[in-house]
Amino acid sequence: xxxxxxxxxxxxxxxxxxxxxxxxxxxxxxxxxxxxxxxxxxxxxxxxxxxxxxxxxxxxxxxxxxxxxxxxxxxxxxxxxxxxxxxxxxxxxxxxxxxxxxxxxxxxxxxxxxxxxxxxxxxxxxxxxxxxxxxxxxxxxxxxxxxxxxxxxxxxxxxxxxxxxxxxxxxxxxxxxxxxxxxxxxxxxxxxxxxxxxxxxxxxxxxxxxxxxxxxxxxxxxxxxxxxxxxxxxxxxxxxxxxxxxxxxxxxxxxxxxxxxxxxxxxxxxxxxxxxxxxxxxxxxxxxxxxxx
Numbered sequence: 001x002x003x004x005x006x007x008x009x010x011x012x013x014x015x016x017x018x019x020x021x022x023x024x025x026x027x028x029x030x031x032x033x034x035x036x037x038x039x040x041x042x043x044x045x046x047x048x049x050x051x052x053x054x055x056x057x058x059x060x061x062x063x064x065x066x067x068x069x070x071x072x073x074x075x076x077x078x079x080x081x082x083x084x085x086x087x088x089x090x091x092x093x094x095x096x097x098x099x100x101x102x103x104x105x106x107x108x109x110x111x112x113x114x115x116x117x118x119x120x121x122x123x124x125x126x127x128x129x130x131x132x133x134x135x136x137x138x139x140x141x142x143x144x145x146x147x148x149x150x151x152x153x154x155x156x157x158x159x160x161x162x163x164x165x166x167x168x169x170x171x172x173x174x175x176x177x178x179x180x181x182x183x184x185x186x187x188x189x190x191x192x193x194x195x196x197x198x199x200x201x202x203x204x205x206x207x208x209x210x211x212x213x214x215x216x217x218x219x220x221x222x223x224x225x226x227x228x229x230x231x232x233x234x235x236x237x238x239x240x241x242x243x244x245x246x247x248x249x250x251x252x253x254x255x256x257x258x259x260x261x262x263x264x265x266x267x268x269x270x271x272x273x274x275x276x277x278x279x280x281x282x283x284x285x286x287x288x289x290x291x292x293x
Contacts, residue, residue, distance in 0.1 A: 069262035086263050092245060096271055099244035102165045102237065103230035109166070110173025111223045114139075117174070118181030119207055125185060125193075127203065135178075142175025147233050151242040162243030169230050169237075180222050181215070188214045217286045224279040224286075231275050235268050 071085040086092075119125050121135040147168045154164030192210035201209070238246025245264060252260035 065258075069258040069265075071259045071262065085259055088248075088260075089263075089267075092248065092264060092267055095238075095245040095248060096267060098162060099234045099237075099246070100231060100271070100275070102162050102242075102244055103169060103227060103234040106166045106169025106234070107173055107223060107227045107230050109170035110175075111177050111219075111226070113170070113174035114177030114179075114181050115219065117178045118185055119211065121178060121182040122185040124188075124190065125207070125211065136182075139175045139178040139182075142171050143179065144175070145172070147172045148236070148240060151237050151240050155241050160241040160243075164240075165234055165237035165242035165244060168242065169233060172233075173226055173230060177222065177226060181219055184215045184218045184222075185211060221283045221286050224283050228272070228276050228279050231272055235272075 071081060073081045073085075117135050117139060120128075120131050121139060123132065150168035150171055151164050154167045158164055158167075188211060192214070193206055196206045196210045234244050234246075235249075236246045238244045238248070239250045241247065245268060249261065249264045249268075251257075252264060
């Protein structure tokens, strides 16, 4: 059985008119948003002195440099060509290991600092508003200043070597992890906290037995993710003399050792891929354990 629709019904005409008006309003809003976005991009281009003709004129230099870094590999002499390409692979692997250690130690120190400060910075746990304000501003400072700037300062203070890279990564990691950890803490179930507080437990006892068990797996997952990021960051610490593979990479770039650039970059990419894969599996295992409880 079908229902006949009376096209002359005033109610249908009113609905169609309302729908058309709503769609027209949405189109006007979309158009207005596109115009505002285009104006913002245009103003940003003017402020940053973007030169489109110069970009188009010199764009060919980028693929040219990439092609120049590629080695000559012949099937008849593949072993010799690879040996020539990775002529310093033992040295580069030692520097890569140093890069990983810099990232690891910096991540551990930064995560510990963020762990200690996140409870003070959390709005649902901090008893002192002034302490929470100071903790949040300190964490903002730590994660706002780029790692490379901290590395430059520490190189001047402590000299060349891995220590400036470790300290720079640790400070930036503390700011980022403190922010993430505090947001996790602010989303916990407050019933265990209220229960322990009612029994007369102290603030640190409440943190230990009511808060930490709820957030520990997320903290570990975020720390592993940050370790992945820090491995990439530690790879360029050598640009300012803060240890790691970056020092050889910037030297190869400056001296136009094209094949060395591609060999070092390939080693860094493979290392980061392996670390990403391993830490991803660990994060998924931690999250599955948490959801399985």
